[in-house]
Amino acid sequence: MSRSVVTAVSDRWEGALVTTLERETDVRVARRCPDLADLLAVAGSGLAEVAMVSADLRSLDRTALDHLRECAVLVVGVYPPGDETAELHLRQLGISTVLPADASGQVIQEVLDAMQGERGQRPNDVRGLDGSGSAGPGGPDDLTESPRDRAARAVAPAGTGAGDLDSPGVIIAVWGPAGAPGRTTIALNLASELAGLGQPTVLVDADTYGGCIAQSLSLLDEAPGLAAATRSADQGSLDLSVLARLAPEVCPGLRVLTGIPKAERWPELRAAALEHVLTLTRRLGRFTVIDCGFSLEDDEELSYDTLAPRRNAATLTSLAVADRVLAVGAGDPIGLQRLVRGLQELGTVASPSPVVVINRVRASAVGSRPERRIREALVRFAGLEELTFIPDDPATLDRALLTGRSLAEAAPDSAVRQCLLALASELCGVAAPLVGRRRNGSRQKSA
Numbered sequence: 001m002s003r004s005v006v007t008a009v010s011d012r013w014e015g016a017l018v019t020t021l022e023r024e025t026d027v028r029v030a031r032r033c034p035d036l037a038d039l040l041a042v043a044g045s046g047l048a049e050v051a052m053v054s055a056d057l058r059s060l061d062r063t064a065l066d067h068l069r070e071c072a073v074l075v076v077g078v079y080p081p082g083d084e085t086a087e088l089h090l091r092q093l094g095i096s097t098v099l100p101a102d103a104s105g106q107v108i109q110e111v112l113d114a115m116q117g118e119r120g121q122r123p124n125d126v127r128g129l130d131g132s133g134s135a136g137p138g139g140p141d142d143l144t145e146s147p148r149d150r151a152a153r154a155v156a157p158a159g160t161g162a163g164d165l166d167s168p169g170v171i172i173a174v175w176g177p178a179g180a181p182g183r184t185t186i187a188l189n190l191a192s193e194l195a196g197l198g199q200p201t202v203l204v205d206a207d208t209y210g211g212c213i214a215q216s217l218s219l220l221d222e223a224p225g226l227a228a229a230t231r232s233a234d235q236g237s238l239d240l241s242v243l244a245r246l247a248p249e250v251c252p253g254l255r256v257l258t259g260i261p262k263a264e265r266w267p268e269l270r271a272a273a274l275e276h277v278l279t280l281t282r283r284l285g286r287f288t289v290i291d292c293g294f295s296l297e298d299d300e301e302l303s304y305d306t307l308a309p310r311r312n313a314a315t316l317t318s319l320a321v322a323d324r325v326l327a328v329g330a331g332d333p334i335g336l337q338r339l340v341r342g343l344q345e346l347g348t349v350a351s352p353s354p355v356v357v358i359n360r361v362r363a364s365a366v367g368s369r370p371e372r373r374i375r376e377a378l379v380r381f382a383g384l385e386e387l388t389f390i391p392d393d394p395a396t397l398d399r400a401l402l403t404g405r406s407l408a409e410a411a412p413d414s415a416v417r418q419c420l421l422a423l424a425s426e427l428c429g430v431a432a433p434l435v436g437r438r439r440n441g442s443r444q445k446s447a
């Protein structure tokens with residue numbers, strides 16, 4: 001049976017292209033779409049196996065291309081012969097298969113055969129075959145990578161510099177259930193400690209409910225940050241230098257992509273665009289630390305419109321592309337119960353298995369010897385093997401917040417800071433300097 005192709009190509013080239021397709025290839029042109037809306041509708045109805053789109057198709061962006069991908073449609077970009085700008089634009093949108101509009105039938109046939117051959121070899125993976133821009137298995141935005149491969153990559157020796165294209169950085173998503181267990185505090189200070197250990201790090205605020213990294217570091221609320229980066233990614237204009245401008249260095253080795261200034265702007269953080277931003281932050285820093293929102297609900301399932309923005313897409317995308325996930329729970333009875341339920345939910349979404357961090361550990365909330373009590377409870381109710389404890393220290397945290405500084409700057413000798421330094425040191429494999437290091441930090445693990 002012949003393959004069905006749909007076109008959404010500017011008038012100037014469409015007639016000749018369709019004639020070439022029909023006369024010189026084995027494909028069947030199922031529809032000539034006048035605009036993107038028509039193309040997406042046809043893709044949604046399952047009528048198209050391949051879509052040929054031109055660079056000047058109005059509103060063509062990463063989100064639309066992601067939708068085509070979800071409909072299992074392979075995408076070929078078509079640009080006016082000799083127009084390098086248009087060709088580049090298609091590639092920046094993540095379309096890896098591009099052809100000049102006057103390509104011969106033989107060339108088109110070979111390209112389509114190769115694309116479908118690739119898909120046949122990886123039947124469950126439509127990513128990267130259709131112009132997703134993925135770097136393939138093991139590449140920086142390859143979601144099909146096995147957890148074991150991810151883990152191996154995540155503990156690879158540190159020390160390669162930022163911007164090293166051959167050595168993509170590691171993404172750490174900091175998640176935790178509702179109830180303000182300390183996601184932002186952990187993400188911010190972990191990023192700051194990684195930077196202090198000589199690991200160029202990008203801190204990303206992807207919380208679509210209450211992002212506050214900018215305020216926590218006394219940065220300008222109006223900073224364009226992540227919203228501008230995802231907009232630019234959606235439109236195909238984001239590259240490393242643009243991203244570097246949007247994520248300024250706030251202290252040596254630490255760049256920050258601030259979050260949306262108002263929670264109501266959450267529709268701006270679209271999944272496909274954020275995924276591309278994170279692909280690039282891997283090249284900007286040895287580590288990317290993401291402050292995620294709490295909700296894991298897949299709002300797509302609640303909506304019939306699969307193109308509608310999803311509030312939790314930012315968190316779900318961050319977790320899916322992450323190499324490591326920190327699950328933060330508050331060290332009190334309610335926080336621990338939420339954590340246990342949250343971990344069950346986390347187990348149902350695409351993400352590596354988490355490192356569990358219990359924050360704000362204090363005897364007044366759970367009784368004497370709080371770490372032992374919490375461990376016993378979590379072994380019993382969640383079968384957790386390994387825990388990291390961070391003590392409760394409101395005075396120190398308040399001081400840091402008041403001055404808009406990290407704990408390393410505001411309270412370098414505090415126990416809470418030393419625990420975060422130890423956690424960062426373990427994650428990056430670089431020993432923390434001995435100076436100022438406490439011998440009896442509260443960070444402990446159970447075997």
Ligand SMILES: Nc1ncnc2c1ncn2[C@@H]1O[C@H](COP(=O)(O)OP(=O)(O)OP(=O)(O)O)[C@@H](O)[C@H]1O
Pocket residue numbers: 176178179180181182183184185186207210211294359360361390391392393394395397398401416
């Ligand atoms: N170890 C700690 N000791 C004392 N206070 C802490 C500790 N960790 C966090 N806090 C405080 O708890 C409050 C909530 O922390 P944070 O904002 O990091 O939580 P969150 O999980 O990001 O919350 P949200 O749901 O608002 O995003 C803040 O005032 C912070 O200073």
Ligand SMILES: [Mg+2]
Pocket residue numbers: 183184185207210211212291
């Ligand atoms: Mg927060």
